[in-house]
Amino acid sequence: MTERTSGSPEKGRLPSRPRETEKIISDLENTIAEQKALVEVLSSAYQRYRDVVEHLPVFVCSFSPDGTLTYVNESLAAYVGVPAEKLRGSCFYSFLSPESGKKTAEAIASLTVDNPVCVVEEEVLLPDGTRRWLQWIDRAVFDEKGALVSCHSVGRDISDIKKAQAECAQERDLFMTLVSSLRDGVNILDGTLTITYANPTQESWYAHAMPLVGKKCYEAFQGRKTPCENCPALTTLATGKAASETVVRRGPDGSIVGWLDLRTYPLVDSATGKMTGVVKHVRDITNERRAAELLAQNGKEMRKLWQEAPIAYHILDEHGTILDVNRKEQELLGYAREEMVGRPIFDFVLPEQRKDARQRFAEKLRGKHVPPSRDRIYVTKDGRHIFVSIRDTIERNGTTVRVRSQMTDVTRERALEEDLRRSQRALREMVEGMAKAIIRILELRDPYTAGHQRRVTQLCGAIARRLSLPERRTEILRLAASLHDIGKIYVPAELLSRPGILLPQERLLVNHHAELGKHIIIDVGLPAEVATIIAQHHERMDGSGYPAELQGEDIVLEARILAVADVTEAMQSHRPYRPAHSLNEALDEIRSQAGVRYDREVVEACLAVFSEGFVFT
Structure with a gap:
C-alpha cells in the first residue's frame, strides 16, 4: 500500500467544517x-x-446653526401657543426682540469644542403680543472638524424673576437715593471691615482719606493699622446683633476734630439668610459732646447756660426717671422743676402713647436703632396737647447710664401740615366743583350726552380698582374721565346733535376735541397727567385712533381705561345718529376688539366688573 503524503487530505472524505459552520x-x-x-x-x-421630554415642566428644543428649530417639546409648543409641528422648521430668532436676538447670536458664535455650553436670557415676543423672558442653557454639538452642527437647549420662564429683579433694583435705587441725601454718615463694610460703600456725608467728613471704598474702616477713619478697641463692627460680625460706640473723628493730621455716635447693624443676604457685612450709621455728636464736656468743666456756669438754653433738655436715668430738666422744658410743659424731677418722663406723655414710649426707650437702651417718632404727644400742666420731636444721647460710665434728651416743640409745624392738607382738600373740592360746572355746560349744549361723563367716571373707577391702580392714579383718572369731552365746548352744538352723517371737515373738527381738551386742562392749571389722558382717550392700540395715531404702550394706561369705559357707556346711550345698543352688544364690541383696538387686560377688567354686578347710577 502506498503511503499518503503527510498533511494531504484523504480522498473521498469531507473535512469536519460543516460542524464548524453550524456552530458559527x-x-x-x-x-x-x-x-x-x-x-x-x-x-x-x-x-x-x-x-x-415631551411633558417635562421645562422647555426643550434643538436648532441648527442658523436658528432653525429641528425639535420642540410639547411644553414649549403649548407655552408659545403654536403646534410643535409648525414650530419645527421655523427660525427661533423671529420670536426674539432685536436686542435679545443679537446677544443670543453672539453667545452661540462664541461656543467652542472646549467650551460648548452657554446660558442666555432672552426676551420673547409671543404670537399673542405678550412679552416674556426665558432662560436657556445651550449645549453645542460639533463635528470631527470642529464645525458647529446643532445646539440642544433646555429653558424655563423667568419673567417673574426679571420683574422681581427690576423691582428690587428700583427699591435699591430709591434706598440709595435716600441714604445719599442723609445728613448722617452711612457706610457698608464687608466681613473683613473693608469699606464697600460710603454716602456723600461720610465722604465729606473724610475727604482727606478719599477714596474710602476699598480701604479698611480703621485705616480710613482712624489712621490705624489694626482694628479699634471695642469696635462695634467686629461685635456685630461676631454676634449678628446691633452694636454702638462713641468714637472720635480725626482730621488729616490725626488730631481729634469731633465726636461720632456710631451704630452698626448686620447686613443679611435675603436669599441665603447669611450675614455678609455690616451697615454703619454715623451721627455727628460733636456739638452735643462739646456741650456735655463744657457742662462738666464749667460746673455752675455751664449749668446756667444749660438751664437758659433756648432748647428744651432733660436728663434721665436708665429707668426713664427725670434727673434734671432745664427751664425751657419747664416752660414748654408748664411744670416747675421740683414737679418733674424724680418722676418718669412717661408721666407727661399722652396716656394712650405711654406703652409705646416705654418700649422705644427700652429698645434704645438695648442698643437698637429707633427712628424718632413724629407723633409723640406730651400733655402740659394745663391740659394742652403738644407734638414734640425728641433726640436722645445715651452715655454709659461703667454701670451708670444717663440719657440726655433734646425736646423740640413741633406743634406749629404739625398745625401747618394740617392747614396744608385742608388747603389741598379745598383745592380738590374747588376743582371738582369747576369740573361739575363744565360738565353741566357741556350737557346743556349736547343734551344727548347728559350724564355720559359721570357714568364713564364711575366705570373708570371700577376698572381701576379691578386693576389695583394706586389711589392717586385712580383719582387722576376719575378727574380726567369727568372732563374727557371738555374740548367739545369748541365744537358747534349743531354738529354734536345732528342726526345725519357729518361732512369730512365737520368730522375733523369733532375729532379735534381731544386735543382742544388737553389745552383747556393745561390752561386752567390742572395736573399734566389729566391733560395727557384726555388727549389720548380716542387713541387705539392698533394705531387706528386719533389725534396722534399712537399705538400700544405709547398710550398711557389711564387713557386705555378711559377709552374702554367711554365706548362701553356711549354704545348704551341714545344718539341723534343711531339708537342705543344693549349692554351685551356693547360688551361684545369691546370683547371682539380686545388686543386689537383696546387693551386686552383693560377689556377683561371691564367685563369682570359687569359680571360682578356693576351698574351705572
Whole structure:
C-alpha cells in the first residue's frame, strides 16, 4: 500500500467544517437575537425618554446653526401657543426682540469644542403680543472638524424673576437715593471691615482719606493699622446683633476734630439668610459732646447756660426717671422743676402713647436703632396737647447710664401740615366743583350726552380698582374721565346733535376735541397727567385712533381705561345718529376688539366688573 503524503487530505472524505459552520451559524443567530432584543430595549427606552421630554415642566428644543428649530417639546409648543409641528422648521430668532436676538447670536458664535455650553436670557415676543423672558442653557454639538452642527437647549420662564429683579433694583435705587441725601454718615463694610460703600456725608467728613471704598474702616477713619478697641463692627460680625460706640473723628493730621455716635447693624443676604457685612450709621455728636464736656468743666456756669438754653433738655436715668430738666422744658410743659424731677418722663406723655414710649426707650437702651417718632404727644400742666420731636444721647460710665434728651416743640409745624392738607382738600373740592360746572355746560349744549361723563367716571373707577391702580392714579383718572369731552365746548352744538352723517371737515373738527381738551386742562392749571389722558382717550392700540395715531404702550394706561369705559357707556346711550345698543352688544364690541383696538387686560377688567354686578347710577 502506498503511503499518503503527510498533511494531504484523504480522498473521498469531507473535512469536519460543516460542524464548524453550524456552530458559527448558531452563534450568529444568537447574536442577532440578542441585538434584536437590545434594539427593542433601546427603542422602548427611547420612547420612554421621549415621552418624559415631551411633558417635562421645562422647555426643550434643538436648532441648527442658523436658528432653525429641528425639535420642540410639547411644553414649549403649548407655552408659545403654536403646534410643535409648525414650530419645527421655523427660525427661533423671529420670536426674539432685536436686542435679545443679537446677544443670543453672539453667545452661540462664541461656543467652542472646549467650551460648548452657554446660558442666555432672552426676551420673547409671543404670537399673542405678550412679552416674556426665558432662560436657556445651550449645549453645542460639533463635528470631527470642529464645525458647529446643532445646539440642544433646555429653558424655563423667568419673567417673574426679571420683574422681581427690576423691582428690587428700583427699591435699591430709591434706598440709595435716600441714604445719599442723609445728613448722617452711612457706610457698608464687608466681613473683613473693608469699606464697600460710603454716602456723600461720610465722604465729606473724610475727604482727606478719599477714596474710602476699598480701604479698611480703621485705616480710613482712624489712621490705624489694626482694628479699634471695642469696635462695634467686629461685635456685630461676631454676634449678628446691633452694636454702638462713641468714637472720635480725626482730621488729616490725626488730631481729634469731633465726636461720632456710631451704630452698626448686620447686613443679611435675603436669599441665603447669611450675614455678609455690616451697615454703619454715623451721627455727628460733636456739638452735643462739646456741650456735655463744657457742662462738666464749667460746673455752675455751664449749668446756667444749660438751664437758659433756648432748647428744651432733660436728663434721665436708665429707668426713664427725670434727673434734671432745664427751664425751657419747664416752660414748654408748664411744670416747675421740683414737679418733674424724680418722676418718669412717661408721666407727661399722652396716656394712650405711654406703652409705646416705654418700649422705644427700652429698645434704645438695648442698643437698637429707633427712628424718632413724629407723633409723640406730651400733655402740659394745663391740659394742652403738644407734638414734640425728641433726640436722645445715651452715655454709659461703667454701670451708670444717663440719657440726655433734646425736646423740640413741633406743634406749629404739625398745625401747618394740617392747614396744608385742608388747603389741598379745598383745592380738590374747588376743582371738582369747576369740573361739575363744565360738565353741566357741556350737557346743556349736547343734551344727548347728559350724564355720559359721570357714568364713564364711575366705570373708570371700577376698572381701576379691578386693576389695583394706586389711589392717586385712580383719582387722576376719575378727574380726567369727568372732563374727557371738555374740548367739545369748541365744537358747534349743531354738529354734536345732528342726526345725519357729518361732512369730512365737520368730522375733523369733532375729532379735534381731544386735543382742544388737553389745552383747556393745561390752561386752567390742572395736573399734566389729566391733560395727557384726555388727549389720548380716542387713541387705539392698533394705531387706528386719533389725534396722534399712537399705538400700544405709547398710550398711557389711564387713557386705555378711559377709552374702554367711554365706548362701553356711549354704545348704551341714545344718539341723534343711531339708537342705543344693549349692554351685551356693547360688551361684545369691546370683547371682539380686545388686543386689537383696546387693551386686552383693560377689556377683561371691564367685563369682570359687569359680571360682578356693576351698574351705572
